[in-house]
Amino acid sequence: MGINKLEVQTVPDPRIVNPHDVILKVRLTTTCGSDLHLIDGYIPTMREGDVIGHEYMGEVVEVGREVRKLKVGDRVVVPSFLGCGKCWYCDKDLASLCDNTHPKPDFAEPVLGYPPAAIPGYSHAFSGLAGSHAEYIRVLHGDYNCFHLPEGITDEQALFLSDSVPTGWTGADFCELKQGDTVAVWGCGAVGLMAMRSAQLMGAERVIAIDRLPERLALARDRIGAETIDYEDEDSTLEQIRELTGGRGPDACIEAVGMEAHGTGPQYALDRAKQALHLHTDRGSALREAAIAVRKGGILSVVGIYGVIDKFPFGVLTNKGITMRTSQQPGQRYMPDMMAAVQRGDLDPSFLISHRMSLEESPHGYDLFKNKKDNCIRAVFAP
Amino acid sequence: MSPEASEGIAGKARQAIAKIKPGATEAQRSLPIRGSADDIRAGWEHPELRSAILQDIPVANAHLAVGDEDRDWGRTTTLSLELTQAMPELATHVLAGKALRRLKSLTETGEIQNTDFNPSARADAGEPTR
Numbered sequence: 001m002g003i004n005k006l007e008v009q010t011v012p013d014p015r016i017v018n019p020h021d022v023i024l025k026v027r028l029t030t031t032c033g034s035d036l037h038l039i040d041g042y043i044p045t046m047r048e049g050d051v052i053g054h055e056y057m058g059e060v061v062e063v064g065r066e067v068r069k070l071k072v073g074d075r076v077v078v079p080s081f082l083g084c085g086k087c088w089y090c091d092k093d094l095a096s097l098c099d100n101t102h103p104k105p106d107f108a109e110p111v112l113g114y115p116p117a118a119i120p121g122y123s124h125a126f127s128g129l130a131g132s133h134a135e136y137i138r139v140l141h142g143d144y145n146c147f148h149l150p151e152g153i154t155d156e157q158a159l160f161l162s163d164s165v166p167t168g169w170t171g172a173d174f175c176e177l178k179q180g181d182t183v184a185v186w187g188c189g190a191v192g193l194m195a196m197r198s199a200q201l202m203g204a205e206r207v208i209a210i211d212r213l214p215e216r217l218a219l220a221r222d223r224i225g226a227e228t229i230d231y232e233d234e235d236s237t238l239e240q241i242r243e244l245t246g247g248r249g250p251d252a253c254i255e256a257v258g259m260e261a262h263g264t265g266p267q268y269a270l271d272r273a274k275q276a277l278h279l280h281t282d283r284g285s286a287l288r289e290a291a292i293a294v295r296k297g298g299i300l301s302v303v304g305i306y307g308v309i310d311k312f313p314f315g316v317l318t319n320k321g322i323t324m325r326t327s328q329q330p331g332q333r334y335m336p337d338m339m340a341a342v343q344r345g346d347l348d349p350s351f352l353i354s355h356r357m358s359l360e361e362s363p364h365g366y367d368l369f370k371n372k373k374d375n376c377i378r379a380v381f382a383p
Numbered sequence: 384m385s386p387e388a389s390e391g392i393a394g395k396a397r398q399a400i401a402k403i404k405p406g407a408t409e410a411q412r413s414l415p416i417r418g419s420a421d422d423i424r425a426g427w428e429h430p431e432l433r434s435a436i437l438q439d440i441p442v443a444n445a446h447l448a449v450g451d452e453d454r455d456w457g458r459t460t461t462l463s464l465e466l467t468q469a470m471p472e473l474a475t476h477v478l479a480g481k482a483l484r485r486l487k488s489l490t491e492t493g494e495i496q497n498t499d500f501n502p503s504a505r506a507d508a509g510e511p512t513r
Contacts, residue, residue, distance in 0.1 A: 009504040018494040049504035066493065086417065086491045088456050100488040103496040106481040110473065115484075118496065130502040140496060 002048060003041035006363040011051065014130060014138035019066035022142030024058035024076065028159045029132040030353075030380045031369040033189050034305045037259055038123060039366065042275075042307055045107055045124040052121040053133030054080040055163035057155060060146070061136070069143045075155075076146040078139050079331025080163040081117040082127075085144030089117075093333035101140050104128050116328060133362055135383045147335050150343065157342050159380065160190065160349035165338050166331035168194025168256065171303035173334070174325035175252035177202045184208040184241055184250040184293060185226070186286040188216035190352045190378050191303060192256035196224045197347055199254070208244055210237060210286075212262060215375040223351055232264060241293045249295030257286035258304030267311075284309045291316045291324075302326035355379040408443075410475035411463045412483045415456035418490040420449045423460055426489045435495055436485040440478050441467040447486075462486070 014023055032055050037043050039052075057077040060070050070076070083095030090098050098117035102108060105115035107125045118140065121131015130137065139145055149158050168191050175183060183199045185192050188211035196207045209220035212232045220226040227244060231237045242249060262268070263285030271285060287302065291313055294300050300322050317324055331338075341347035354377040357365050365379030416423050426432050427447045437445065443465045450459035462483040466475060485495045499511040 007504070011502040011504050012500070012508050014502050015500050017497065017499050020492070020494060047503070047505070049508070051502055051504075084488070084492045087487075088415070088417070091455070099484070100492050101496055102484075103498050105484050106477045109477055109480060128498045128501065134502060136502075141492070 004039055006039065006052075006366055008360050008362060009049075011049075011130075011134070013136050014134075016062055016064045017138065018140070019064040020141045020143065021064040022060055022067055022070055022139045022146055023062040024056075024078070024137050024139055024146075025061045026056050026058040026132055026135060026137055026383050027075075028058075028155050028380055028382055029053045029056040029134075029359075030159055030378050031366055032163060033191065033258060034122070035366070036370055037305060037307070039370070042259060043123050043125070047124065050121070050123070050128075051130040051134055053131035054119050054121045055159065056132035056137065057149070057158045057162060058137070060142075063142060067142045070146055070148075074146070075149045075158075077149060077158040077161045077335075078145050078147070079161075079166060079329065079335065081119050081328050081330065082140045082145050083117055083330075083332055084141050090144070090332075093330060094327075095144075095330045095332040096328040097330075102127055119328075133359060133381060133383075135359070145332065147332075147339070150339070153339060153342050154350065156350035156353055156380075157348060160194070160352055161335065161338050161342070162331065163329065164190040164352065164378075165194045165198075165347070165349050166329040166334050167191045167303050168196070169198040169334045169338060170327060170329040171195040171254040171256060171301045172198035172202050172204075174301040174327075175199065175202075175204075175254065175299050177204050177252065179203045180205045181251040182206040182208065182245055183252045183254060184210065184290070185254045185256055186210045186290050187256035187258075187304065188213070188220045188228075189256065190349075192254070193219060193224060193352065194349060195254045195256050195303065196220060196226050199252075200224070201341060201346060208241060208250065210241075210289075213372060216377065219351070219377065237289060238293055245295070249293060249298065251295060252299040252301060253290040253294040255287050255290045255300070255302045255304045259284070259306050259309070263289075284312060288313055291322065294320070294322055296320045296322075298322060300324045303329070352378045353380045357381060359383040406469040407472040407475045408466045408469050409464065410466070410472075410479040411461060412476060412479040413459055413461040414480075414483050414487050415453050415458065416449075416460045416487045416490050417457035420458060423447075423449050423458060423486070423490050426486055432489060436482050436489065438485075440464070440482055442482075443467045445482075457491075460486070 081096035083098040084100040087099040101118040108115035118127035120129040207226040209226040368376040
């Protein structure tokens with residue numbers, strides 16, 4: 001266990017610690033692109049033996065004495081960031097900024113200024129709580145964070161309401177879309193694809209998808225109906241986007257790639273070299289390109305995960321009057337709308353599952369996912 | 384990274400931090416807490432709860448001041464700590480913040496989050512941290 005070294009081991013089961021806790025039997029849990037930042041060693045404060053995983057759904061097997069809305073046997077999905085439901089931020093539907101769920105705020109505060117909400121399985125700077133790649137998981141403040149799944153929403157659909165869908169939904173919501181708008185989305189992974197579909201549901205007329213992997217671009221075209229750009233096939237992605245939008249640029253750009261972006265050209269080579277030498281953690285080619293591509297007065301929505309980036313062209317934002325918005329997803333806020341979209345048949349994220357396997361096979365699943373082998377979009381584990 | 388190398392880096396980091404502002408023993412932090420003044424003080428004055436709030440913090444003396452409501456944020460609450468040992472000033476403020484966040488969570492939600500009995504593939508997995 002360590003950088004690029006995953007193992008499956010038998011560990012103690014979680015137990016109820018606080019009166020609002022719930023224990024779930026995990027039915028499905030999945031890889032996430034942000035896990036790769038942990039596995040590759042770019043997020044500090046991981047410890048050997050930590051249990052990773054933060055996108056999951058399951059069944060209630062035990063409830064704390066103050067839990068009122070849940071009972072044993074309930075099938076639920078849990079947004080990956082956990083709120084308390086009581087603080088100022090949760091009151092404003094900003095659960096990923098919750099003031100009260102982080103068990104180790106002193107790990108986060110020196111770097112971030114103020115601690116965010118807890119997310120399980122994502123380093124000690126983000127809680128230290130054991131993650132979902134396990135048979136059981138403890139969920140804090142169960143009444144606020146566990147959402148009952150109605151008949152008609154399958155486990156496979158519900159799984160992605162935990163993180164991929166709400167992250168994409170958040171990115172689209174930030175774009176303040178109006179009917180007829182054009183949105184460009186960098187990254188055709190699960191979050192990018194869900195951002196595209198969410199943008200359509202919020203009124204976008206055209207979606208332009210940018211990636212380099214043919215199988216992912218095919219999903220954007222065939223499953224979403226996006227226009228696609230393979231940036232490795234183009235001399236200039238920016239020129240291509242400009243032409244596709246009549247010379248004015250997209251109304252909004254969503255960056256759904258994050259700190260391990262691929263790219264082309266000398267800037268990308270420099271990013272890779274600096275990252276390898278630990279001079280910075282992030283390869284920011286997608287973020288830079290999205291900032292330059294968006295139209296004047298447009299919105300740049302960032303849902304890819306970043307650490308420390310340098311050479312970010314901030315003057316582009318100022319001189320074009322760009323509004324940049326970013327956040328970890330507050331899935332609790334969007335869950336009713338997301339579930340309704342699934343129930344209406346407007347949103348079916350289950351196509352994101354490219355590989356399904358046991359928990360014991362999860363290191364192999366991460367190898368497929370990380371290295372984009374066998375057309376892997378998401379490896380899903382059924383403990 | 385080997386444990387020796389890791390400890391070496393940690394040691395250098397501690398030395399560097401200590402040079403910034405050595406020797407502070409006092410720290411103060413404020414946070415808004417949603418609750419009545421009585422509720423906030425009740426958690427602070429309860430011996431067992433105060434012990435949980437100050438767990439792992441080397442406190443010689445502590446003082447709590449509960450202020451007025453700040454719009455819908457809650458009451459501005461200030462915790463002043465005197466520590467039993469000198470620490471870099473940054474660390475003392477972080478510790479005061481940690482204790483105050485525990486009081487805030489206790490008052491607003493009725494519980495303090497921790498990683499007790501947390502599953503992991505380490506020898507101390509599944510045990511209480513306190």
